[in-house]
Amino acid sequence: MPLKSSPLTTPPLVSVIIPCYNAYRYIGATIASVLAQKDIALEIIVVDDGSRDESVALVRRGFPAVRIVEQANAGVAAARNTGIAAARGEWVAFIDADDIWLPGKLAAQLAQMAALPGCRMGYTAWKVWPSDVAQPSPDYLARLQEEAADGARWSGASGWIYPQLLLDCVVWTSTVLMQRSLLAELNGFDTSLRLGEDYDLWLRASRITPIVRVARPYALYRIHPASITRATPAENYRARVIGQALGRWGLASPDGRSGDARAVRRMLAKSWSDFAGAHLEARNLGQARRAAFAALRTDPAHLPGWKVLVKTGLKALSPSKEKA
Template sequence: MASAPQISIVIPSFNSGEYIGEALDSALAQVGVQTEVIVVDDGSTDDTVARVQAYGDRVRLIQQANQGSAVARNRGVAEARADYIAFLDADDYWHPQKLSRQWAAVQAGAELVYARFTLWHAGADGRFPPALAYLTESQAAGRMSKPARRGWLYIDLLLDCEVWTSTVLAHKALLNKVGGFDTSLRKGQDYDLWLKLANEAEWHGVSESLALYRIHDQNITRSVKAENFEYRILSTAYRRWGLVNRDGRRLPADTMQARLARSARTFADAHLAARSGDIATNYYRISLTHQPLAPRVWLNWLRARLLPR
């Protein structure tokens, strides 16, 4: 690279050979900023490494034994040469001006920047439509995530994880200050990190959709786990920071109780559908500790109890 990068792009990969080419092409196509692209391969057993190596010295490849995406992202941050880090998942896609539009916010003083995004669904033939055309058309049609916000967003994020990993641009010093991604979380490491960061700095949301989130069967967020990591993350944040923003805004306690109840209930519903009686029973019980007067939850708790063990 002719000059030091302004932004380091960190891409964790694990058996991502089918999609990583489009992600890398979109990272390398960024205009208006100096970048370096870092892929941390987390023990892939498919052709991911060969596909990354085909890009030569345009991409820094770091290989490690399989330890999870949180470890991979933290490794990428540690290896990054730039002061700002942008995260991109190996199956997603960026608009060519994604980083330049966010960099404008950095130049105006922002340390944490995110953007809106669009869900990228395959067509009836199982193929994903051309990325840039799909993103442009979706934005024109208003098919985007929630409107982006600016300011101290801790209590907003408690209610909903509006920030998505492949849209985040953050100062490396901030990431290090809060300890990066929690490697003990199998799921939701990003949500946990955004909550921690939201207590350290204001978020700057870019109103445009600048990325595509590919929806497919291998998405980790679509699989059911034995532990409700969202509930763990929310409970930990509640205990640590309470319900008050750095700007003084407060979240009503009953609203937070409803949020915790919903997290536990939704998780229990998924396990009831999967006929995992013990897990469903436990999380219905947890939901009821937050909202005891919930007839449907009591009924489903009973159904879960009656499932064969």
């Protein structure tokens, strides 16, 4: 069930940051979904990260109240940091330029965090949406509304979630709402990370504040052919991010609990075997071999690591050209 609360007499200003890179096809629907949030004081900031299409022109023409900040292409982490620097709101929310919010998202989050003094960050459940159309159909939204009534289906990590984050990035950026002061304390996103910059920030935030989840899908996570997550990764960012967290804080959570060392080791080994598999498929055999060995160093019993190592050796014997 959606959270119920009395209307806020003086709603806090929420700065919504939308990093944009060549998002002409989708950004209009994304902004419209933000504007559909009722009884919320909003400022919308689009940070154009060097787009070469007509994204900026579309926003200027169709949404004159939206603030536009333009910069040379520097990556999504830098774009979000630029938006944070420009934000005036007490709260900051993020949404990518091809995702969709559902009505009531921000109101549900503000109500939940108002009931939890000291909580400075929250997120919601979401629905993966494989689609190239700009916005969901009414029929799709009606079906999702029915699915959303099953609260147990949408439950997840909530509270002091550092141990859960060591195992998976259970927070998705386009659902996050957090205090701007918390972002300042954390110095924003790490711009050295091309992927995993969000995961790194959530881990750092989880050391400072509980992170609460609204157990209802209030956002659509678009998957389409141009998604960055489908490209062959240049680095195992998951291992890098988790390794940094373990190096700084170990397994111990701020609330006294501890992460599961064996489960974390298995997760890290899987990250390396997945990375190896991606490079094996791309026939980057040297990279695949090195990653497979990293998986087995992390967990010698990790069977997928052995499998990808054997496959790498077999492919190296085929006549196709190997990439270093």
